[in-house]
Amino acid sequence: MTKTSAASRLENLWDDSRAASMSEPEKLLYRSNLLGSDKRITNYGGGNTSAKVMEKDPLTGETVEVLWVKGSGGDVGSIKVDGFATLYMDKLNALKGVYRGVEFEDEMVGYLPHCTFNLNPRAASIDTPLHAYVPKKHVDHMHPDAVIAIAAAKNSRALTAEIYGDEIGWLPWKRPGYELGLWLEKFCLENPEAKGVVLESHGLFTWADDAKDCYELTLEIIQKATDWFAAKTEGKPAFGGAQHESLSAEDRRAVAAKLMPAARGMVSGIQHMVGHFDDQDAVLDFVNSQDFVALAALGTSCPDHFLRTKIRPLVVAFDPAKGNIDEVLAHLPEQVAAYRADYTAYYDRCKHDNSPALRDPNAVVWLVPGVGMITFAKDKATARISGEFYVNAINVMRGASGVSEYVGLPEQEAFDIEYWLLEEAKLQRMPKPKPLAGRVALVTGGAGGIGSATAEKYLAEGACVMLADINADSLAATAENLSGRYGKDVVRTVQMNVTDDAAVAAAYAEIAVEFGGVDILVSNAGIASSARVEETTLDLWQKNMDILSTGYFLVSREAFKVLRAQGIGGAVVFVASKNGLAASPNASAYCTAKASEIHLARCLALEGAEAGIRVNVVNPDAVLRGSKIWEGEWLEQRASTYGTDKEGLEEMYRxxxxxxxxxxxxxxxxxxxxxxxxLSAKSTGNIINVDAGNKEAFTR
Structure with missing residues (x-):
């Protein structure tokens, strides 16, 4: 926001050749997607756009004016045509006749469905009146950091006038809703030459009678604020100057890897939370500064920021010069308890008779000097987006405090938005979480048939998954396939040799930083060998034991460390083999190593029970399709053992x-x-045979 390089300038992406054949609703969609493609213009899910379009009434056949406006909960960057609500303008204007005053403005949301055009099922947002009552065809409402920095400054009105003159007006803080829509209409009627307005502590409205003109005006107004801040703050240290120095990138991740599992365990009391780590320059500038603790305590200003980041962040008492992470971890429960008590006191001070019950009192945003920012939420995407919103808030604080004094949203106003009955109703309408929502799984042998199938099942049930495999190419291909269908947020990879102690520890540090910790280990990495005992070399024997026994020990040992640090239980699943229970000819090394796996699982079930860590075994048999161990010599050897060929082996097993x-x-x-x-919450130390039935492998 404060740089003047060419890269910082907003690019006009409008293509006349593309737009020439578009209808007005299509131009609205085009404009919306262009605006939402640049997070300097608006944050994810923030802001909205609209167009007033002449349409044929499907009932009367008459031409009527229809408001197309982004529907509730949509994102302008990714919205499709069906993401817009459509409403009759004459009915929206008729709402003025039933409005009973500001004390009753929330009830106006209930009237919006009565204004629906063409039976459109898309729910209209709370901001619909603001778009409807601006007497222009096209309206943009954006949340650019540069303009919110103006809106959040102590002398916001004077700064708006200094930057824009009469071109852009200013309105004082008012919670979004019907009354603010009437305020905006009154401003427009009294200032017909104005091209937009800054809403105090909120954002920017701009308007025009042409879609392209509206888009270009929005860019122009945002760029003007950006350039003004760059000139005003050039050479000035941000946030009062530096107090701390950043650790190296490697050391920052190391601290995060130690801190995040413990923190995750503390915030996962109501539901499992997923973590996100961010150490970009904007974050480090803030957490290393003289003023960041005081600024963070003020909270955010824009309602969109606040709803996703809570009243204020938790500042972790870490000193990068001392590297006192062990001390921090020892006292972290006290810090978390203090934050919860402070949040509960805020709720008690501000609640109304009809307020929703106290929600999760844990912090969403954690700020760590010298290290960065950690965010926790019910899923990875929400954790990441919450972090993005707080970066927006940091940029706002940087700008406002650089030219004036930053002002957060007043506490009561913040509460009235966070615990708004309309927001509560929206939360209650959200779909029920999937069974593994908030859970994090590490799957070794993740690029193989069983590993990738297990990862896919977990992803489908709502989990985040880290795939670990020794084969980098197969790992990348599997990750691309799964992330393409389930999203990049929920899939991570790590190349790992399960027999390498350091590599295993590094993998758990990686999953801690990427997701906050781990809840599920699927120990599945494997090989298979077939040889008569007199032809089994010591190297072959040792290779089986290294991968199938020692490897399972190493990944389980590190899993236990993280699971105990979290303190919220967990599940370990060993993928062993029917051969761990039933002997097989010409496979003594393999069978013995698999038997070792099964007995290790029993031992771990005993050790983990008191911490809620369940350990169980799946015993497959003859899983040929997609399995890496059935490639090459093993397939040929087993076929030879049973006197058949490759094609007949699967039929023989069946x-x-x-x-x-x-x-x-x-x-x-x-x-x-x-x-x-x-579903198996009361099961540990068990074996499930998935072998289509083999009496030699019966466990009892």
């Missing part, structure tokens, strides 16, 4: 089973899901 059915990776994934989910 006919050998009691149920005469083939076993697929998806079948193992279902068992691994059951053992990781709350």
């Amino acid at each position: 006919n050998r089973s009691m149920l005469k059915r083939s076993v697929f990776p998806e079948d193992i994934a279902e068992a691994a899901y059951f053992l990781a989910s709350d």
Whole structure:
């Protein structure tokens, strides 16, 4: 916001050749997507756009004026045509006749469905009156950091006049709603030459009678504020200057890796939370500064920022010069308890007789000097977006405090938005979380058939997954496939050799930084070998033991460390084999190592029970499809052992089973899901055979 380089300038992306054949609603969509593509213009889910369009009434056949406006909960950057609400303008104007005054403005939301055009099911947002009553065809409402910095300054009105003159007006703080729509209409009628308005502590409205003109005006107004701040703050230290120095990038992640699991455990009392770490320059400038503690205590200003970041962040008592992370962890429960008590006191001070009940009192945003920012939320996308909003707030504080005095949203106003009955109703309409929502899983052998199928099952049930595998190419391909269908937020990868102690520890540090910790370990990495005992070399024996026994020990040991640091339980699932229970010819090394896995799981179930850590085993048999261990020599050797060829081996295994059915990776994934989910919350030390029936492998 304060730089003047060419890269900081907003780019006009409007393409006349593309827009020439568009209808007015299509131009609205085009404009919205262009504006939302640049987070300097508006944050994710923030702001809205509208157009007043002449349409044919489907009932009367007459031409009527219709307001197209971004629907409730949409994002202008990704919105589609069906994301807009459509309402009759004459009916919106008729609402003025039923308005009973500011004390009753919330009831006006209930009238908006009566204004719906063409039975559009998209719900209209609370900002609909602000767009409807501006007497221009096209309206943009954006939340650019540069303009909110003006809106959040102590002398906001004077700064607006200094920057824009009469071109852009100013309105004092008012919670979004019907009354603010009437205020905006009154301003427009009294100032017909104005091109927009700054809403105190909120954002920017601009308008025009042409879609392209409106888009270009919005860019121009934002750029003017950006350039003004750059000139005013050039050479001035931000936030009162530096107090701390940043740790190196590697050390920052190391501190985050130690801090995040402990913090995650403390904020996951009501539901499992997912973490996000951000150490970009804007964050580090803030958390290292002289004034950041005082500024952070003021809270955010823009309602969109506040709703996603709570009244204020938690400032972690870390000193980067001392590196006192152990001391911080020792006293973290006290800090968290103090934050909860402060938040509860805020609720008690501000609540009304009809306020919703106290929500989760834990911090969303955690600020760590010298390290960065951590955010926690019910899923990874929300945690990331909450962090993005706080970066917006940092930029606002940088600008406002650089030219004036930053002013946060007054406490009562903040509460009235956070616990707004209309917001509560929106929360109550949200879909029920999926069974593994907020859970984090590490799947070793994640690029193989069973590993990738298990990861996909977990993703489908709402979990975040880190895929670990030794094969970098297969790992990348699997991750691309899964992230393409479930989103990049929820899939991470780490190349890992399960026999390498340091690599395993590094993988858990990575999952801690990326997601906040771990809840589920699926230990699945494996090999298979086949040889007569007299032909089994010591190297072959040791390789089986290293990967299938020692490897399972190493990944489980590190999992236990993180799970105990979190203190919220967890699940470990070993993918072993029927051969761990039933001996098989020409596979002594493999069978023995698999038996070792199963007994290790029993031992870990005993150790983990008191901490709520469940350890169970899935025993597959003959999972040929997609399995890496059934490639190359193992397949040839097993076919030779049973006197068949490659093509006949699967049929032989199927006919050998009691149920005469083939076993697929998806079948193992279902068992691994059951053992990781709350469906098996009272099961530990158990074995589920998924082998289509083999009496030699019966556990009792």
